[in-house]
Amino acid sequence: MSASTVSPQPGGPHRELAEALQELHRAAGRLSFRKVSTLIRGREDLLSDASHESVRSAVNGIRVxxxxxxxxxxxxxxxxxxxxxxxxxxxxxxxPLWRAIHEGESGALKSFQELLGGGWGGEDGRWTPELVIGALIxxxxxxxIHPSLAVPHEPLVSEDTWVRAMVRFIEEQGAEHALRVLLHTLKGDYVGAEEGAPYGYRNPDREAMEAYAAFRYGCREILRRLRREPNLLAESILAMRADETMDRDDRAEMLENESDLSLMREVMIVTPDTWDEVSEDAHHMVFGYLIKQISPVGPLGLPEAERFRIVWRVPEPPDE
Structure with a gap:
């Protein structure tokens, strides 16, 4: 409908707009249309120079x-x-009331940016079109929704990347297929589900296996260095004590272990030759003294030297 179309008794979206303008006009004390026009023309931040006739036509629903x-x-x-x-x-x-006159129901809906700025509406207890469509979608x-998808997790991709990927998926496979796949995924059949891992998390058993693999690799590297550097253990103990960045809980645990004199006697005799003769607790103590951090940096299947990264308390000297 154009701006010049006459509609003495507006209907549909035009009627809703007119009624909303009339309600606002009443709430403002029924200012005269000439006064409203004067106020509009007196402000520099407005968009029009609406005459009193334009105001009257808009409020009374005479024209769109x-x-x-x-x-x-x-x-x-x-x-x-x-x-x-x-x-x-x-x-x-x-x-949205004005847009609906020209665009129908779709015009009455808020755009995504409008939703971000103003929300879904309904604060007055009434169902808005946005609330209806929001509940439906x-x-x-x-x-x-599968409970494993409800746990907090670190996102793998950004929201913009996800949207672009879904748009591409819809373009290639069609909207119906994409939406059914999305529902199927939310019901629990997602990548990684066959391993029993909550989405966004690693399999707990796999994490334990990876931690054990890191510990075994770290121990082999400790023995390699001890063979080359006989004083490494003593130097690492001093470096650990001087490390102000060490986690308080880790330091407290280390000090508690050091109060066990029999355990410390084992630790102090550790060499590559005696390694297999001392307890696993002693191995863990030596591990903590020499290695500040060990973490996986590559996927399963890579050589251990490429898969794990070690941060030593005493940096390894360069090869001569």
Missing amino acids: PRWETVHDIVMVLAGRCSPSRDEHSETARFL NPFSAIE
Whole structure:
């Protein structure tokens, strides 16, 4: 419908816009249309120079107004309501009403950016179009989402990357296929599910195996260095004691272990030749003295030297 179309008795979306303008006009004390026009023209931040006839036609629903006219009427009247209404919140409320006249139901819905700024609405207890569509598109409304997908996790990709990937998927496979795959995924059949791991987490058994592999690799590297550097253990103990960045809990645990004199006697005789003769507790103590951190940096299947990275308390001297 064009701006010049006459509609003495508006219907549909035009009627909703007119009724909303009339309600706002009443809340502002029924200012004269000439006064509203004067107030609009007296502000430099508005979009139009709406005459009193343009204001009258818009409020009474005689013609479909331009958005600039609706915007300015709302801006002027909002601040004169009792209690006062926020100008920008009111214009955001009126924009979908005006769009619906030209675009139908889709125009009445908020854009994504409008949702970010103003939310879904419904604060007054009424169902807005956004609330209805929001409930319909939320997979929670249609299925029971698998509990392993409800745990907090570190995102693997950014939201923008996910959106681009889904757009590409829809373009190549079709919207219906993409949506059914999404629901299927949310019901628990996702990549990694066959391993029993919650989404975003590693398999606990695999983590334990990886920690054990890191410990065994670290021990072999300790023996390699002890063969080359006989004083390494004593130097590492001194370096650990001087390390102000050491975690308090780790330091407390180390000090508690050091109070076990029999364990410390084992630790102090550790050499490559006696390694297999001392307890596993002694191995862990020596590990903590020599290695500040060991972490996986490569996938399973790589050589251990490439798979794990060791941060020594005493840096390894360069090869001569």
